[in-house]
Amino acid sequence: MLVIEDLQVELAGKLILKHIDMEIQPGETHILFGPNGSGKTSLLMTIMGFPQYKVVAGRIYFKGVDITNMPTHERASMGIGMSFQRPPTLRGLKVRQLIKICAGGREDIDVEGMAKAVNFEDFLDRDVNDGFSGGEIKRSELLQLMAQNPDLLLFDEPESGVDLENMELVGKTIARLLGQDFQVKVKGDKPIRQQKRERRKMGLVITHTGHILDYVTASKGQVLYDGVLSCVENPREILKCIANIGYEECVRCILGNNTRN
Amino acid sequence: MHIREQYKKLALKAKDKNATIGEDVDLDQYEKEAPPPKPLSHEELCALPAIERELLAMAGIDVTEDGRSGTFFQKDVGVVHCNVKQEGIEVIPLRIALEKYDWIWDYYWKLVSVDTDKYTAAAELELHDGYVIRALPGAKSIYPIQACMFMEKDNLQQNVHNIVIAEEGSELHIITGCATAHTTKRGVHIGISEFFVKKNAKLSFTMIHNWAEEMHIRPRSAALVEEGGLFLSNYICMKPVKSLQMYPVTHLIGPDAVARFYSILVGTPGSTYDVGGQVFLNHPGNRAEIVSRAISNGGHIIARGHLIGKSPDIKAHLECRGLILNGGIIHAIPELEGHVDGVEMSHEAAVGKIAQEEIFYLMARGLTEDEATSTIVRGFLNVDIPGLPPQLKAEIDKAVEESDKDVM
Ligand SMILES: Nc1ncnc2c1ncn2[C@@H]1O[C@H](COP(=O)(O)OP(=O)(O)OP(=O)(O)O)[C@@H](O)[C@H]1O
Ligand SMILES: [Mg+2]
Numbered sequence: 001m002l003v004i005e006d007l008q009v010e011l012a013g014k015l016i017l018k019h020i021d022m023e024i025q026p027g028e029t030h031i032l033f034g035p036n037g038s039g040k041t042s043l044l045m046t047i048m049g050f051p052q053y054k055v056v057a058g059r060i061y062f063k064g065v066d067i068t069n070m071p072t073h074e075r076a077s078m079g080i081g082m083s084f085q086r087p088p089t090l091r092g093l094k095v096r097q098l099i100k101i102c103a104g105g106r107e108d109i110d111v112e113g114m115a116k117a118v119n120f121e122d123f124l125d126r127d128v129n130d131g132f133s134g135g136e137i138k139r140s141e142l143l144q145l146m147a148q149n150p151d152l153l154l155f156d157e158p159e160s161g162v163d164l165e166n167m168e169l170v171g172k173t174i175a176r177l178l179g180q181d182f183q184v185k186v187k188g189d190k191p192i193r194q195q196k197r198e199r200r201k202m203g204l205v206i207t208h209t210g211h212i213l214d215y216v217t218a219s220k221g222q223v224l225y226d227g228v229l230s231c232v233e234n235p236r237e238i239l240k241c242i243a244n245i246g247y248e249e250c251v252r253c254i255l256g257n258n259t260r261n
Numbered sequence: 262m263h264i265r266e267q268y269k270k271l272a273l274k275a276k277d278k279n280a281t282i283g284e285d286v287d288l289d290q291y292e293k294e295a296p297p298p299k300p301l302s303h304e305e306l307c308a309l310p311a312i313e314r315e316l317l318a319m320a321g322i323d324v325t326e327d328g329r330s331g332t333f334f335q336k337d338v339g340v341v342h343c344n345v346k347q348e349g350i351e352v353i354p355l356r357i358a359l360e361k362y363d364w365i366w367d368y369y370w371k372l373v374s375v376d377t378d379k380y381t382a383a384a385e386l387e388l389h390d391g392y393v394i395r396a397l398p399g400a401k402s403i404y405p406i407q408a409c410m411f412m413e414k415d416n417l418q419q420n421v422h423n424i425v426i427a428e429e430g431s432e433l434h435i436i437t438g439c440a441t442a443h444t445t446k447r448g449v450h451i452g453i454s455e456f457f458v459k460k461n462a463k464l465s466f467t468m469i470h471n472w473a474e475e476m477h478i479r480p481r482s483a484a485l486v487e488e489g490g491l492f493l494s495n496y497i498c499m500k501p502v503k504s505l506q507m508y509p510v511t512h513l514i515g516p517d518a519v520a521r522f523y524s525i526l527v528g529t530p531g532s533t534y535d536v537g538g539q540v541f542l543n544h545p546g547n548r549a550e551i552v553s554r555a556i557s558n559g560g561h562i563i564a565r566g567h568l569i570g571k572s573p574d575i576k577a578h579l580e581c582r583g584l585i586l587n588g589g590i591i592h593a594i595p596e597l598e599g600h601v602d603g604v605e606m607s608h609e610a611a612v613g614k615i616a617q618e619e620i621f622y623l624m625a626r627g628l629t630e631d632e633a634t635s636t637i638v639r640g641f642l643n644v645d646i647p648g649l650p651p652q653l654k655a656e657i658d659k660a661v662e663e664s665d666k667d668v669m
Contacts, residue, residue, distance in 0.1 A: 098626070
């Protein structure tokens, strides 16, 4: 479980996140909406523990442990993983090497097989992110997460820049990473209902378009606006609302609804 | 008058002539003589003390001679071991070549002028030895030839002269290591090298230096590449020296001749490295590339490169990247000179530090900060070198790996 309590975060001396409360239960996936510059990436970076995002108040708990001041690599080994919106280029480091790093030095991982799953075999011997197109970056991030196999997965706009054909691949891969690819393949497999109940993986997905909702079952949607998480709603409803009346009005309306409840 | 006498005369005139670049070394302080080393058989080579074998291994020299087509090993003033295993490849001590073969005079001092400076002069006036490595027309070295210059006597000035010839259509790969014994701290190494790459020949020359804190190194080299030939030169120096200065000059003298230079430098405190080179592209289809990676780590590194395009349809690129870790200076001096229409020349130089962003990215994948830093540094030093045989790539990787501990 991920629990965020009254979190305030500063970046470069500016308060970006003013008051964040959030709870993601095992098995849940949340969708995060919000206008450009509202602080969505900042929230993910803060959960991942990047030091330039300064927590000035509040706490973050993961699996019952206070991780507010925990270094990034320890969070990673506790099972938090992130797909980056704009990852840096690592010259001289091959994708293949990075996948091994992500697997924590496990020797038994099948790099080729994993790469195949995201149509990325041809990139294994290229420098990480060097000249990758927008869609290729996303697949590279997914491949890294496959090797890492975290329990809490943070996706920062995983579908932006992905073409229609690859969207299905990306969507299905994310569903699989989140343990949502339920199927009864052989006799003796647990029934789907039980698989759903036993799902433990947690997800937090940033999206502008909502395409990901065609592939991933989300428990909740939230809107980050003006440094505050404004509502908890069905993500499709939120999307509709934003499309119809825009963020500002949408947040006001839902806020109104929430207070009336 | 024999030509050697003329060289001696020229050298005498230049014996006090300072080099145009690099710290001046007072050669009078150093000894020119040392007891001649005892020649060693293959078996005796393998039986060298472990500590010495390790030193040689770090410079890419394998005493077992497995996976090598030949070996040349010089210690201080003389040859210890000289052996060749492959038909069509010759490895000859220079002194013997000068005594026995007339053809050597077509190469000796033909690319480097004997009166360039006091270092070239010293190499003529007080020549110790050196090697001649030649691939006969069409011969292809299956394995690399290894050559080693070892310095054991303290305060010695070692003067060597090497000549490498890749005859028409041949392919020759050389790995050469320079190292000092553990007890040796102080000294000068002067190494003249002249490379001749004939029509459609391919020569790769990989040099790994492991010197000591009080050593001055003055290589003087030049190369000539004929039509369709390829000269690939790799240089790795990740250990301390007092000062090292070299500026090889390469002439591409036929159409489609190619020269590529790669260097990897790690500068430790108290060390000054002035490394770079010049390539003249004289004919259509000529290509040249100078790529360097430098990590200062407290040392002073000057990375030079000068490409001169004198014909249309040439391509030349210079890439110089520096990383300042733990202080030090990196000074990149890239120069491009186009003389005619139709040249295509570019350079890319960057000096900086490791981006925090990159460290955090790797930490998010589970690495500690130190592990992430060393992964990035290793990546930085990992240059793709097209055309280098895998064994030599492995030797370079080993040297980089080895230095990792020192860098961090
Ligand atoms: N290094 C920085 N210095 C100053 N301000 C920054 C820095 N990095 C980000 N910001 C600002 O912080 C705010 C939040 O940025 P963030 O990347 O979290 O937004 P976002 O919600 O992810 O936006 P988008 O939808 O465009 O990805 C923005 O106004 C951004 O310009
Ligand atoms: Mg963002």
